[in-house]
Amino acid sequence: MIEIAHAERAHALLSPSGAHRWLHCTPSARLEETLPDTESEAAKRGTLAHEIAELKLRKALTDKMPTRSYNTALKKFKAHELYEPIMDDHTDAYLEYVQKVVHAFPSPPFVAIERRVDISDYVPECSGTSDCIVIGGGHLHVIDYKNGQGVPVSAENNPQMKLYALGAVKEFSLLFPIETVHLAIVQPKVWDQPSEWTLSASDLLAWGESIKPIAQAAFKGEGKYTIGEHCGFCRAKATCRARVEHMLEAGSRAPLKPPLIGWDEVGDVLRQAEGIVSWYTDLKKQALAEVLKGGQVAGWKAVEGRGSRDYADLDAAFAHLKENGIDEAVLYERKPLTPPQLEKALSKPVYKKLLEEPGHVINRSGAPTLVPESDKRPAITDQVKPEDAFSAPIE
Ligand code: SF4
Numbered sequence: 001m002i003e004i005a006h007a008e009r010a011h012a013l014l015s016p017s018g019a020h021r022w023l024h025c026t027p028s029a030r031l032e033e034t035l036p037d038t039e040s041e042a043a044k045r046g047t048l049a050h051e052i053a054e055l056k057l058r059k060a061l062t063d064k065m066p067t068r069s070y071n072t073a074l075k076k077f078k079a080h081e082l083y084e085p086i087m088d089d090h091t092d093a094y095l096e097y098v099q100k101v102v103h104a105f106p107s108p109p110f111v112a113i114e115r116r117v118d119i120s121d122y123v124p125e126c127s128g129t130s131d132c133i134v135i136g137g138g139h140l141h142v143i144d145y146k147n148g149q150g151v152p153v154s155a156e157n158n159p160q161m162k163l164y165a166l167g168a169v170k171e172f173s174l175l176f177p178i179e180t181v182h183l184a185i186v187q188p189k190v191w192d193q194p195s196e197w198t199l200s201a202s203d204l205l206a207w208g209e210s211i212k213p214i215a216q217a218a219f220k221g222e223g224k225y226t227i228g229e230h231c232g233f234c235r236a237k238a239t240c241r242a243r244v245e246h247m248l249e250a251g252s253r254a255p256l257k258p259p260l261i262g263w264d265e266v267g268d269v270l271r272q273a274e275g276i277v278s279w280y281t282d283l284k285k286q287a288l289a290e291v292l293k294g295g296q297v298a299g300w301k302a303v304e305g306r307g308s309r310d311y312a313d314l315d316a317a318f319a320h321l322k323e324n325g326i327d328e329a330v331l332y333e334r335k336p337l338t339p340p341q342l343e344k345a346l347s348k349p350v351y352k353k354l355l356e357e358p359g360h361v362i363n364r365s366g367a368p369t370l371v372p373e374s375d376k377r378p379a380i381t382d383q384v385k386p387e388d389a390f391s392a393p394i395e
Helices: 018-022 028-033 043-063 066-079 086-103 159-173 201-220 228-234 239-249 261-271 276-292 313-321 339-346 348-356
Strands: 002-004 110-118 128-134 139-145 180-186 195-200
Touching: 018 028, 018 159, 018 313, 028 201, 028 261, 043 086, 043 110, 043 139, 086 128, 086 139, 086 180, 086 348, 110 159, 128 159, 128 276, 139 159, 159 180, 159 201, 180 201, 195 201, 239 276, 339 348
Parallel strands: 002 110, 139 180
Antiparallel strands: 110 128, 128 139, 180 195
């Protein structure tokens, strides 16, 4: 049985997608309410990719969509200014994953596409749209597509996914008994394989009970402003007083031994100062917007940045240069596209067939980067890198 509902992408005050934030910083939801909600270009691109993913699921999993309507709809999406060819590959990867889950059942499971689920038993006035829900044989699968690449999102203990699962259990468990819950995030720009996590339905329900008082506090705007990595997703991230105070205190905390700090202290200093650069950039951006619209930011003003030169009419300028004997080779720069740019331009399968498989592409490891110990990647040093560890001669 397949059920389809078009996504209403409206957000509740305590939305599942913001749960990571409001579960940690309960007053943040009410504070965000007072600030304008500006949708970034990446978010708009994500919405477009979701529409394409939904269309593909509907076409593949139902017999209700005539090929002609599908092609017309897909063509429309592809004509969108934010469309990029790689979206086709990524939404195909999502479709493949959902099909793999569906076809693993011995008999056809129940499938709901873009289903809005009610989560208000646990979180006041909360509902959310799950990209795909599959239920059969005591198993519930909640599958989410993510188009972003900035922040890898893991399914493990993911509160957004657990809230969707709670909504699905409430909605469907009378019709379909549910014992085990599988959460999966397909984020093709980040993970080669979807991130998956499994828990029992009873553990899920217990978690739902445990967050009830936190959600109540968040709904009322009560609790303590709590700093963390979740601040990066908060509308108040630039001007939140708690965060500003935290950032400005970073340099003055813990009396360090003069004149130089030791490596035993560096880790703590880096941790305390984390986020300072992006916070400062965000705050400066908001302050500029404020003074440009005529507001006052004490001690600061807006000025014209460094100007640039451009052609009044490129065609006329270049024609004039050629008439005056300037060789065309001087006028243009021919630059090869990089492998990631070509993959985007050609689509993944063509890129793989023409470039990767014949060995025209060399994969080089990235420059070393310092990350917190909790990062899942293996540690490296100049002496031993993970790929060398197995091939190093044994003495
Ligand atoms: S910026 Fe951080 S501390 Fe401030 S309200 Fe938002 S989540 Fe809470």
